[in-house]
Amino acid sequence: MAETIDHRNIVTLHEVIKQQRDQINELRDQLRATNANVAAIQADVQNTKQMIAVLKGIGMGSTVHV
Numbered sequence: 001m002a003e004t005i006d007h008r009n010i011v012t013l014h015e016v017i018k019q020q021r022d023q024i025n026e027l028r029d030q031l032r033a034t035n036a037n038v039a040a041i042q043a044d045v046q047n048t049k050q051m052i053a054v055l056k057g058i059g060m061g062s063t064v065h066v
Helices: 002-056
Strands: none
Touching: none
16 A cells, blocks of 8 residues: 555656646746847837937937947
């Protein structure tokens, strides 16, 4: 009987680890997508600042910091 309980515990732990690994992979993919979205938004903000400066006929100053 002890082997059966130990075996069930090991199987349960294995399943939990598998679920956590899947969840970590999913969260990692979502983080990568979020990072890509942030980069795209930063580029859009920079382009918008440049367009506004051109339309107003003024310089933008430093473009190093958004």
